[in-house]
Amino acid sequence: MVITAYPIVNNLIIDKINMRKQIFRLLERLSAEAMGAGHKLVINLFxxxxxxxxxxxSGYWPMRYEINLLPCLNALCSYGCRTALPVILPDxxxxxxxxxxxxxxxxxxxYGTLEPSHEAEVVYPTLLLxxxxxFDRSGNRLGYGGGYYDKTLVSLREWLTIQAIGVAYAVQEVDCVPVGAHDVMLNGFLTENGFIEISE
Incomplete structure (x- = not known):
């Protein structure tokens, strides 16, 4: 099911807030079976x-309604990849x-996130989950409003070849994500139903 996005009007912030509310309401209604879809990500990822x-x-520690990425991180470690989690530098x-x-x-x-300890090594991922x-099929991502990933991806792409892949339930796809000048496109999207590649 593809959700129709709110019409883009002059107030981009309001559009994004409304879309977040819509998606969160949808995710609240996911069945227990759907909530276990993280294991399907492993096959699609590889x-x-x-x-x-x-x-x-790099991955993330799932919070709230986020699809469970931990099976993927476990599989990546077993395969010999080095895995990492993001740490927010608020300043x-x-x-x-x-x-x-x-x-x-x-x-x-x-913001209540879980992060590696300060003793853990700083690394530079070439694949970011x-x-x-x-998300939409133009490569646009709606985040939580902090802009951390947008700024980070711009910085990494200045000196490193990376793939930035959004991870979500398939029902989080919309027709059109409201975007601003500083929103950064992703290279693709990984869901329990498969992988959506974004052409450059």
């Missing part, structure tokens, strides 16, 4: 993106990524 042993891959309004593997300690970060609220 078929579509072919991660290599030794590659640094710089940007993210860094610290090495993390299943079983490693996590600490509470800004990015959480989101909504």
């Amino acid at each position: 078929e579509a993106l072919s991660p290599c042993s030794g590659m640094v891959v 710089e309004h940007v993210l860094i990524f610290r090495a993390w593997a299943p079983g490693d300690q996590l600490v509470k970060g800004l 990015v959480p989101l609220v909504a």
